Amino acid sequence: MMLAQLVLPLLLTGAAGGGNEIVLILDNSCSMGMESRDDQGRRYPPNDPERAAVLGTLIVEGLARGSADHMEVLAFGDSERDPPRPAQDADAIRALPYSQGTFYKRPLEEAGNRLRSSTLPHRLFLFFTDGAPQDLRDPSEGPRALGVSEGADFETLVIGLFGSEEIRQTGEQFLRPLVRDPRDLVFVQKPREVIDAFTRGYARVLGSRPETGSLSPGESKTFAVGKYVVEVLVATASASPGPAYTAKLEGPQGNAPVQASGDNGCPPGIRYGGAPKLCQPPHRHYQVFRAPNSPDQPSRWTLSLPKGSGDIDYGLILRYDLEASLAVPATARVGEPVRLDARMLFRGKTFDDESFFQADGFAAVATVEGQEVPLRHEGGGRFVADWTPSQLSRDGAPTPVQVTFRNAWMEQRARRTVQVEGFLDFALVPDPASIDLGQWRGERGETRRCAIVDLSRSTNADRVPITCTAQGTITEGVLSCGPVAGSEADLGNGRKGQPLQYEVCFVAEGCCGQMAPEGLGVHFSATHPHYAASAVTVPTVVKVDETGFLRCWWPWLAFAAGMLGLGWLIAGFVRPHDFDPAASVYVAGSEMGLKRASALTLRETPGGTRGFYRNARMCLNAGGDFVRSPRAAVLVLEAGPGGSTRFVTAGGLERKVQRTGKWEPVPAEELAIGYMPNTVYRVGSLYLKWS
Structure with a gap:
């Protein structure tokens, strides 16, 4: 079920954008289906006696069958020198023999070559294994063989099924460098989880997010499908080995045809001496549905399982006719803000549906330099953020920038690269060079005096982020500094730069004493530490005379006198006594x-x-x-x-x-x-x- 969910979104993304190139390396080492022994003679049971990995691969193949997607399956050869074994269809996948070892290098090289040579717009590397490689000595050899890097133009998903924690720790050293994103490395504990991991991870890579679940005989599940969905994909698999089943998917146009079905058994006549029961029935079965849906209106789809069958797992994936788009400048400077301009496209045009943006947990974020930067919606379907590069592009390679639009059902991504170059020339020239806020007498309430500091004569102050902080200690007043709204520099093409004017204010507390603080000033500096030497301090002079007792307290004194007078007046009418009315x-x-x-x-x-x-x-x-x-x-x-x-x-x-x-x-x-x-x-x- 999970595998179906992973695959469905990938295929759907391909249908929207011209198809996907999918290269799947399937671990067919003997430890998957046969008992093994170590050098000390200890016996280890097979990691996948139900051939769940084969079932997951068959589901992927079934989802891709007849679509614009191109899928290739590669398995290990008999030795590290032998080329990988290809499997092009379901029968070939079932017939893959078990290898005598776990050989990564040749399959990784072949997978990388095929992905790089593909002309399809979306590409995915999918790898399933249960052990550490025998032909690699250093973890860095794997990504070199595959050709994966931060700038690689294909997605990655690696699934590990390990029999012990010790083997997992060894294998993880070699698997983690093969993925672009830490989330692309998935570990499972049981064979049944393999299909679930395939489906979920594949769905995320493809730009969709699946809904998974299970059905018992006689049950059904109805799904509400919103607008902008062009295809509904459902993968089902029997929860345990048993007889075949017949699930049904019904939509607005009636029953959807089954795209692919079968089981994960071996072809007739194949038998393994080390595992005589491996190819014997019962087997696990699967069914895959892939049906078109109108994106112009909501719809309802129902998946049902007739009585008499065993439990099944399912994965539902909705393919949106949406595509992420990201615009960034080709080059940038360290410490200079870069505007990230992202949007989603629907049928090639900017997508702007506010109700869609407010529903199903919708979020938009950019990922750059290992950090997530939230995008803000500026209207018209545009989502923007400002990113300030903190370091040069590594080894001269452009810095990758990724934007992700996600909700409960989809996760659309777009990537671009920015060549981050050296630092800008930077010098601060504040005008005026010192500030005299004058002299005044304190009042009962706060008093405030302000002045404007202009940085327009500075070098690149319009492009380098600047902070302004107050310096000096004042017990009865506050010195503040902040940018003046609307003073942002015009960088051309509608882009706004950094503020060029800052307001410096001194606020004296009410009823203050005499103040003439020494060492007062405002400090201007760039946010990036590289420009620390360019910081300047603008001395600030302020004098405030003591408020005085009467000036400060006369309202309270007048109030007290008034209250006393009012009390005396009220008492004059209330205090005297009257005769008894009957006297x-x-x-x-x-x-x-x-x-x-x-x-x-x-x-x-x-x-x-x-x-x-x-x-x-x-x-x-x-x-x-x-x-x-x-x-x-x-x-x-x-x-x-x-x-x-x-x-x-x-x-x-x-x-x-x-x-x-x-x-x-x-x-x-x-x-x-x-x-x-x-x-x-x-x-x-x-x-x-x-x-």
Whole structure:
């Protein structure tokens, strides 16, 4: 299943761009299918007794069959001097005999020659092995034989199946130099994983990303296929040796025909003495589908497995009619920014579908000098990034630059090379050479003074990235420096260079003290360490006078005074007390007259309600009239808290004792507790009673 997934994307990419050249080296050493022994007589079981590698190769061949792709299979010869064995079709792949050793050199040389001589636009080197080479002494011999390098024009995928960790470590030394990208070296632990590794790795190399899974008898799986997909590829394989099966792939146009099918058994009549059961049934079977799809609208496809069969593994690959494109200058200088301009092409035109860019985990990155640089979408389908070379091209060979567009289903790449040459001449000439920001007094808030430094008289400051940093220590202020927006140099052809103007600002904190810092300045330097000697410092002078106590704190002082005044004002209305709303008084010229007198509510008397900083009070003059002014009254009763009262003025006030009927003066200490309800009081010729 995995092999199918790896192969399908590769073939799909070829269909979109004129086909693929695929050269597959299949390890057919005896250790794959037969038991072996070492020099000490220890026995080792075969690494691939189910012939999973043969099955994976058959799936690749089936995917390429009848398409624009050209595939060649090479196997080891009987000795290191013998040429590799070719296998052009499925029968020849099944009939490949097992070799007496693991011989890398001749097959690698042949694979490299065929890939370099191919005229197809996309090329892939695929290598499967289970052991270290017997004909190579140094790991560097392998890439030399293959002709792989950073500038090689073909993709690589190497799959290793090793029986022990010791053998793996030995083999890895020889395999890792054969791949362009560390991800192109895949290790598997079990034979069943071989097909999965073939499919996934192959799919990534081809520009697609597969979906893998398994189906049990009677199950089906439906796939939602989006726009821009021109071909649907599905590879299936039985999960274990058993009888043949018949899977079905159904799309918008009905059932898709099977492109290739069969098993990984040996041709009739072949038998190996060292492994008598190797060619005997049951075998593992496979089926491959490859069907066209309309890229103009979404579709749905269903893969199903009828009842009665065993479990199968599957790999689905969607081939998009999309192609990555990358534009870079042919040459660049170390330390000089290079604009990477990438896009995807759909039917030869720039692809610009914002919904596509926002879905399925879409991402666009550039890989250069071993680092990933995110690309930003500038609109119109253009993705750009700025890369600053940090070193010369190695050994004079151009530096490779790769851009990758990926989502859940695809991974399209484009490569270009840039010849990185030596450093630019560089000199910084700031104008002015020193800055005087002036003198001013601090304020309650921050104060700011700025100046502009112009670098247009410098040499190549428009092309070399520059940083501007503040120097000096200030406790109550901050010196800053930054590029002025819009001051980027015009390099022609719509390209923007580096900023040529920088704004230098000093910000004094609010309520600051006296400041006249020494050693203040801004330091201009190139980001690349090669230009360190060209750095310059622009001295900066600034003087700030102390803010002063009143200037700094008067708002708080005014606020405090205002709050105190407001509190005093509110208290003047809230703090005074009122009489009880039900409290009333009777006034008459005789005691008998009190019985006929009408009650007067205290709050209705003049001054009977509280005022500003004044309690409610009742004032009575000698003639029995209620007055407002206490100075004209012989009796003044004032309201207290909680409905209580107190006599403020009560000269000669007497009360009648109910028990004896006699009059007695009201003691001075009782005047403070006010009147007693329903008690008759007398002051002069007036009689009173409160209730």
